[in-house]
Amino acid sequence: MDLNFTSEQMAFRSEARTWLESNVPSEPLQSFDTKVGFEEHRDWEQKLNAGGWAMVPWPVEYGGRGANLLEWLIFEEEYYRAGAPARVNQNGIFLLGPTIMEYGTDEQKARFLPAMASSEEVWAQGWSEPNAGSDMANIQASAILDGDEYVINGQKTWASRGAYAHWLFGMFRTDPDSKRHHGLTFILCPLDAPGITVRPIEKLSGKAAFAEVFFDNARVKAENRLGPMGEGWGVAMATAGFERGLMLRSPARFQNTARKLVELYRETHAQGELIDASVRDGVARCWMDAEAYALNTYQTVSRMMAGGKIGAEASLNKIFWSELDIKMHELALELLGSRGELLPSAPAAKGVGDWLDGFIFALAGPIYAGTNEVQRNIIAERILGLPRK
Numbered sequence: 001m002d003l004n005f006t007s008e009q010m011a012f013r014s015e016a017r018t019w020l021e022s023n024v025p026s027e028p029l030q031s032f033d034t035k036v037g038f039e040e041h042r043d044w045e046q047k048l049n050a051g052g053w054a055m056v057p058w059p060v061e062y063g064g065r066g067a068n069l070l071e072w073l074i075f076e077e078e079y080y081r082a083g084a085p086a087r088v089n090q091n092g093i094f095l096l097g098p099t100i101m102e103y104g105t106d107e108q109k110a111r112f113l114p115a116m117a118s119s120e121e122v123w124a125q126g127w128s129e130p131n132a133g134s135d136m137a138n139i140q141a142s143a144i145l146d147g148d149e150y151v152i153n154g155q156k157t158w159a160s161r162g163a164y165a166h167w168l169f170g171m172f173r174t175d176p177d178s179k180r181h182h183g184l185t186f187i188l189c190p191l192d193a194p195g196i197t198v199r200p201i202e203k204l205s206g207k208a209a210f211a212e213v214f215f216d217n218a219r220v221k222a223e224n225r226l227g228p229m230g231e232g233w234g235v236a237m238a239t240a241g242f243e244r245g246l247m248l249r250s251p252a253r254f255q256n257t258a259r260k261l262v263e264l265y266r267e268t269h270a271q272g273e274l275i276d277a278s279v280r281d282g283v284a285r286c287w288m289d290a291e292a293y294a295l296n297t298y299q300t301v302s303r304m305m306a307g308g309k310i311g312a313e314a315s316l317n318k319i320f321w322s323e324l325d326i327k328m329h330e331l332a333l334e335l336l337g338s339r340g341e342l343l344p345s346a347p348a349a350k351g352v353g354d355w356l357d358g359f360i361f362a363l364a365g366p367i368y369a370g371t372n373e374v375q376r377n378i379i380a381e382r383i384l385g386l387p388r389k
Helices: 007-023 035-050 069-081 090-103 106-117 232-245 251-270 277-305 313-341 355-363 372-383
Strands: 123-126 142-146 149-156 167-173 184-190 196-202 208-221
Touching (some): 007 069, 069 251, 069 277, 090 167, 090 184, 090 232, 149 184, 251 313, 277 313
Parallel strands (some): 123 167
Antiparallel strands (some): 142 149, 167 184, 196 208
16 A cells, blocks of 8 residues: 555545535535435535535446545545535445445446435435344345335334435345345335335434334335345345445544544643643544544555455444544543533533534444444454354
8 A cells, every 4th residue: 555645646635625615515504304404415415416526436427426445535534624514315325325336237326326426315224123223134024026016014213314315225024934134135115105104213402313114015116126135135234334344434534523622622721721631642542543544444445446345344443433433522522521511502602513412423333333242243253253152
């Protein structure tokens, strides 16, 4: 791996920085967990798409820029440095999109990817079920083939972005006699189909970040199956690899948080506040860990561009970034003291920023995308070769 950027990569970075400086909204958008904010973020995604920056590593014919993964990392660094809005269609563009690239037919790629890149169609993730949780092999929702349609019954829950999304991707049991990870099929479902009911789930903030999705003899075209029938487990593991290891949480996100944490430390120190040495050391450690994660990702991407795959090491990445995110927000709240408990709109907040919201969200990191306990089991069995308990 060469740690020096080429002249072409430097030019790419400059072009991205110039475009973002001219186009990033001057005021923060409302949360995409509200209906108004959801539409504001779709408008931003359409502007990104019109500028050719919606999903830079995708082929041009599917709404991308035809860039490579190293250029994607560079774009992500510039995106976070510019303070650009969070990506409302992250389930689609970062998780399902790469999966369709790998497992989809030419017709599916042409049908779904351009609409995903522009956020004309926003996707929800439908993994969890009431009796499955993080144990995806225990999925019970059924999809029985009837002619050229699947008849789907069951329930998905905690569907990320489900309250306002247009489509849902998930796994369904297509062989009623199958057990665990056998007999499952990966199916793409339009959420406005008859027989599908979406019930938003509100967070403590009152915003609808998730949804329950009920299937009552809902009919979905068989052409919406992704990959072979009954082999959805393998397809879903590819999606999970993108989620845990590379696309969903780029290192730029954590480098940006680490920079903000260092700035907060300097501001607090300049104000004459007494800061415990352990906090100072923790801030420095977090900054180094964020940089180390970035370098490790550059190494991973270099290997992938040479024909390698990410594999089980995605679990290592997921544990690392989720625990780093919590640590950085804990340190920020310690630096802020009692002020850290205030909303940014409170009179005494004095630029407290979004550290509290970030902390609450970071707490979910060890749970979503497969709990860290599950990831540690994967590491023990597939990387360390320890016996299965």
